[in-house]
Amino acid sequence: MIHTYTVTGMTCNGCKTSVEDQLNMLPEVIKASINLEASEVAVEMTKHISIETLQSALSDKYSISIKNERNIFEPSLVIIEAEKSELKQLFPLFLIFGYITISSVLLNRTPWDINGFMLDFMGLFYIVFSFFKLLDLKGFPKSFRMYDPVAKVVPVYGWVYPFIEVVLGLMFLMRFEITIALIITLGILGITTIGVTKTLLNKKTIQCACLGTALKLPMTKATFIENSIMMIMAIIMLIITYN
Structure with a gap:
């Protein structure tokens, strides 16, 4: 499954890389990809991860929140669009x-x-x-x-x-x-x-x-x-x- 979240506090490519690295360290995360311009992160995960767990993986500089209530549970469609x-x-x-x-x-x-x-x-x-x-x-x-x-x-x-x-x-x-x-x-x-x-x-x-x-x-x-x-x-x- 892939969930999209809003991340604040990112100002450069260095921030982008830092957030991705921190999220990718979570065992349930397959891949975290940042869209710096939109201040969004798409997290592909093996099972649902609470927003509190995601926030705890990040440094205090960054704040992560749910972008919308509808998460994407059709990874095949997301993968096609990503490709x-x-x-x-x-x-x-x-x-x-x-x-x-x-x-x-x-x-x-x-x-x-x-x-x-x-x-x-x-x-x-x-x-x-x-x-x-x-x-x-x-x-x-x-x-x-x-x-x-x-x-x-x-x-x-x-x-x-x-x-x-x-x-x-x-x-x-x-x-x-x-x-x-x-x-x-x-x-x-x-x-x-x-x-x-x-x-x-x-x-x-x-x-x-x-x-x-x-x-x-x-x-x-x-x-x-x-x-x-x-x-x-x-x-x-x-x-x-x-x-």
């Missing part, structure tokens, strides 16, 4: 992936060159994604360090990361020092994927910084798949290079 909403939010990401794929295919269609396709795909991927990150260079590092392990410890890494992507993109497109570019790709995306995986396993709902802050995308399995595709391509290219 539709998530797909709608991720549409820009799928659209960009489609454009990158089509462009890479057209660049290598006659004659067909699978190696060239993967190099162009990775190059265009980095260039396009770095563009969106650079649109808000001040806001990107804040979002990025919420899940990237290195950015959490070394904040300057978040500022440098978009430029690393630009350089890697140019290296792939210009076929310059490809081996080095592939190794760096495995390194930086591997680290980020660890952070993404931890975020998903901890049931945290945060904004994904893959397209910067210009497009507000939720952290989902799509982010994990996106990084995995790039890493798999990098591994394949390294195997081909050394065989």
